[in-house]
Amino acid sequence: MRLLLLVVVVAALAVAAAVLDLPDVAGLRAWVAGHGVAAPVVFFAVCAVGTAAFFPKPVxxxxxxxxxxxxxxxxxxVAGFTAGAVVAFLVARLLGRRSVARWLGSGRLRVLDAVFERDGLAATVVLRLLPVVPFAVSNYGAGVTSVAPAAFATGTAxxxxxxxxLAATLGDAALDPxxxxxxxxxxxxxxxxxxxxVWGRRLLRRAGPPG
Incomplete structure (x- = not known):
């Protein structure tokens, strides 16, 4: 699903470049650079808020x-995504397990419990590589498991x-697909x-059925 979404985004950019009078990459980056430090700060904030609000990360x-x-x-x-993930993690801890279970489902939480119980840092790293576990779901779900905040933040980054x-490389070459x-x-x-x-399914099977 993530790969499909990424392909659609890159294809849309390429089509837009072909049919619309868009600036080239150099012109676009010159415009961004003209806004100084505000540009990366704003983009960082967009990534952080978008992550916490379930906006598609590949975009x-x-x-x-x-x-x-x-x-x-x-x-x-990465800084923005990590910040947004930590915000979601802390919000889930504040809301408590019962609220998050009603939202995400108790079965998902039981699986995440089992996954994070083994090694919080390693489990977080693995989950970030897995398209079978939605990014936002793992962020909020991790908040009510036993994983430590520092391990979660480090593993996420x-x-x-x-x-x-890989996505940034595709974006860098979006107008030359x-x-x-x-x-x-x-x-x-x-x-x-x-x-x-493959890795994710094995990990989830070892953790037990979602119930």
């Missing part, structure tokens, strides 16, 4: 590469780097998604 990750370039976009996006880097790096990033994303699905 923002792709936009980060288009607006800022791969490395700067990666840094801003580490686990977000590979997928965000046939370029070798664009194709390589798309293939890398597909491989990561397949590995994530």
């Amino acid at each position: 923002l990750a792709t936009a980060s590469g288009l607006l800022f370039g791969v490395l700067p976009g990666l840094v801003v996006a 580490l686990g977000l780097v590979p997928t965000t880097a 046939g370029s070798p790096r664009s194709v390589a990033a798309a293939v890398g994303w597909l491989v990561l998604a397949v590995v994530g699905v």
